[in-house]
Amino acid sequence: MKISIKGIGVLGGFGAGLAMLEQALIHPKKMATTVSMESSKGQIEVPALLADTSDLASYVEKRALRRAGHYIRMTLLSSLYALKDAGMLETGRRRMGIIVATGYGATCNTFDFQHSMIDSDDPCGSPTKFANSVHNAAAGNLSLFLNEMGPNLSVSQYDMSIPSAFMCALQWLKEGRVDTVLVGGVDEYCKVLGYYWHNRYNGNARKGNETSLNALKHAIIGEGACFFVLTREEDGVSPYGYIEDVQMGNFLRGRIRLPESTIYFLGADGYSQREESYGDIIPARARVASYTHVYGGVPIGPAFDIAIAALSVRSNTIHGSFQNPAIDSDQLNMVKKDEVLGSGRICCLKLGADGAFGWLTVNSQKVQVNSS
Template sequence: MSFYINGIGAVSPQKSFAEALSSKPAVHYGNQLHCQEPDYTAFIDARQLRRLSRIVKLSIAASSQAVQDAAPAIIDGVIVGTGWGCIEDTVTFLEKMVENQEEALSPTAFIHSTHNTIAAQVAFQLKCKGYNTTYSHRSISFESALLDAALLLAETPAQTLLVGGVDELTNTSFSILSRFDLFKQPQELGSDSLFSLGTAGTVAGEGSVFFAVSGVRTEHSYCQVAAVQTLSFGSTDDAVEAARKMLQRHGLPAVDLLLLGNNGDSKEDKHYDSFETNFTQQGQTLKFKHLCGEYPTASAFGLGLGATLLKQNLSLGSVPQSVLFYNCSPQSHQALVLLRAC
């Protein structure tokens, strides 16, 4: 079920993955990390821009970058993972329901609020009439999309698929999530100090990361996605055992780099600490959520970071040949992704 990442596109709180891996990544202050948005007219006709929601524009920009990076002859399908979907449009629809007392509602806002709007708009923009689906499964939405891509490419390796992880941060969503004490207090909080505070809570983030993947390696390939596995309602020990078996199946005694989804929350990071200790990692260990913040599909940003490391050799010393990605969530969902250099 292995396949190759041949192109990557991203709109995130960092300008690029190369900058994120440099000695001076973008530092954000406060408890919200918003995307550094590009000039959308480079990807979308200016006449269409006003009709598209922000999350759709983020997705079209990132997916177009991935296509340009991979330079495939054709895109055969679009698969999107999103935990929150089109929140901005959902809020608009609900507000209209209240204002109009549930009468004479325009269906447009409802149509745009559905989760699969993102994949549909990306396919429409790229003129892709092939496979199109959306996964919304909390913190493993993106990994579910990756698994679907792996199954499709096992049947038809020559295809090129776009796989994306997308979620947006809005004032309404942040206000609602803040009621659950999920975020740190914003006073004098810098993203570069996220892991040194040792307090409860994290920082909210958002992002859109797309991958052009295929069962065929090309000159543009970043790395091989050797394995993807999700675990629901299991313990950290279960994830450690699954990781060991994953490495054994691929003939690896160890990995060069362990990429962890720590988010700075003292209550949640103990699970990552336990995984790292029990996995007995001998190589390097990196964290990434201080660069993008916490959101359901933040793992897509982490995967893009790992793939860029393997292609551009942007390591902290020795050149990694294998990366094991591990992410978990308070909803008891865990994910493992094994990347290998081409």
């Protein structure tokens, strides 16, 4: 069975929509804004790649969004882009499942609810903020908004949230539970995260080896949403290619068998603990690229890499990689300028905390799908 990518919707610090993402890849520029917050030591400033959902007004009446926070809005807009791209915005959705991955969940509502609890000295938190603070607020509202009654799943596995969501999407398609899956991820910035990241990585960065310190200097907090429409595809051609493989595991507790003859997109965003290991586990001479500067450090980052891989398949071009200090470029064979996508296959690899790994391979050719 072949799984094709029928549509993609993206939203992040680079802008809203695939065209903006593509522009950011072709013409790299400084996109981070600065977020300020008070602390007892004075004002803290945190660079951040933040998403703007104002385009949602083109699709949804304002009244329908009055209770929807940023987390839900990002999910909706990105999903609507993906459905539109797949030609399924109004019709054509048949037996569709929804899977939403998130690393942090609805952090703004989570902390707003706590704030209302603390503020009111306990008993009177806001019911809307509580209901919208649960991780599945995004997926639930998506099914409500789209009037989709199929299976609906939310998963949260830190940096591995996206591989686990795709693994499940492929299972559903293989089992015939659904004909289409709207799968993707969302994570939002909040001030508590800004404070944490400032302390962890910028202001009071931990001491480590040179690579780690270099990595920390480029790390920028990100937020956004990225969704895909996947279908089983026996006939026809997908401009974005096909999902060949999804794998998850832990390279400290078991083997990691990476695919050969592929280009690697590395999700080295400067924050994960194991970024030095990319150089150790990538096959020798393999071509690698990293685009984390476009979307920032965010648990659902691998979704953006998958979108960039699909765009590369569509344009048959691998864009020049960001010179990423988080990975040792002497050890890795970086793509420095735009190249033709030769092998037709891209592996999006993420290494996470404690040796966790997840990867997904996009192939321009139809292939039988694997997952484990």
